[in-house]
Amino acid sequence: MDVCQVFMDLNVKTPKLKSDKSPLAASHRDLACPGNCVGGMCFNDTGHCQFGCKNGYFGDMCDSGRRFGCKNDNYNHNTGLCLDGCKEGYFGEYCKRCPSACDGGLCSNKTGRCEGCIPRTYGHNCDQECSPGCAEDGACNQDTGACSNGCNPKYFGQYCIACSPGCGDSGSCSFTGVCESPCKSSYYGERCTACSSGCAYDGTCTQSTGVCDCKPNHYGTKCFACSLGCAGDGTCDPETGECQHGCHPNYLGPMCKACSVTCVDNQCSADTGECEKGCIPGFFGHFCDK
Structure with missing residues (x-):
């Protein structure tokens, strides 16, 4: 018997990377293997790299970006997990780059907390801004945001909050926010708070209480105008608005409505x-x- 014929009859086949005739292989046979596969070799049916990835890449098809932060460039080519820890300026299991606002680009290798912040920023990632009222170099505590060198003029407190715009001529206030000059019009109290009631018709608030001080023929907490139907001198009760001298013709009721x-x-x-x-x-x- 012819030996060659025996092997042909048994239909013995040797696995070949590019001769697999399975349906899946057929769908991939015209596609090049991923460029980052070692030796350029991949399985026809999946496209997965057969011998792993070139240095700096990972994943089944070696298409995930390089782990530049891994120490010694050593990481698991399937998961991307860094095996020898991180280079300076990177953190976490996958060695992500430290937040951009970290001073010198440095942070904790484990938590990513910035070792220091660039000027005028604070927080775990240095992503919050110190108050513009912080004095000198504008620095503040990295954890709390409290100003490190006191406040600029017209700011107060450990966080250097702006004094009220209602503070008088100087615009300055004490460490607790008490204005150092009498309040401007429409502000009241020791911190010159804005009158919350919104005094209308040129009414002004009393600087000790914030209650509106209304002009004649006006009433209430917001200085509404007395009714045009009020007779006599047109005055009305400063609290209720009821007309004090009755109504003109064609008006009626205590407030003389038309x-x-x-x-x-x-x-x-x-x-x-x-x-x-x-x-x-x-x-x-x-x-x-x-």
Whole structure:
């Protein structure tokens, strides 16, 4: 018997990287192996590198970026985990670069906490800004943000907060924020707080209490104008707004509100509000509200 024929009949095949005829292999046979595979060799069915990755790459297809921070450039080529720790300026199991605001680019190899911050920043990653009121070089405590060298003028406290804009001529305040000059208009109290009520019609707040001080013919915490229907000198109660001398014609109630516009000639009873001449077309009822 011909020996060659025996082997042909047995259909013995030797595995070949580029001769695999499986359906998956067929789908990959025209694709080049990933460029970072050692020897340029990969499996036809998956594209995974057969002999691992070139130095500096990892993953099944060696397509994950280099771990530049790994000490001795030594890391697991499947997971990317650094095996000998990190170079200076990198941290963590995968040796990520230290935060950019770290002074000198240095941080703890384990936690990533900056060993120091660039000027005028603070925090674990030095990603928060010190107050602009910090004096001299603007430095502040890396952990708390408290200013290291006191405050510039017009700032106060350990964090150098700006004094109130309501502080008088000097604009300065004490370490506790108490203004050193009398308050500007519309501010009150020892720290010159802005009047919260919003005094209208040129009303001003009392600098000791913050309560609005209204001009004549105005009332309430925000200095609303008395009704135009107030008779006499037009004055009203400074707290409630009730007219003090009754109402002009065609106004009614304690605050002298105008009669309904649906009343003919806007005329109504000052006592009841009922329309005295009837309703304009399209309305009916005693108050012409229907």
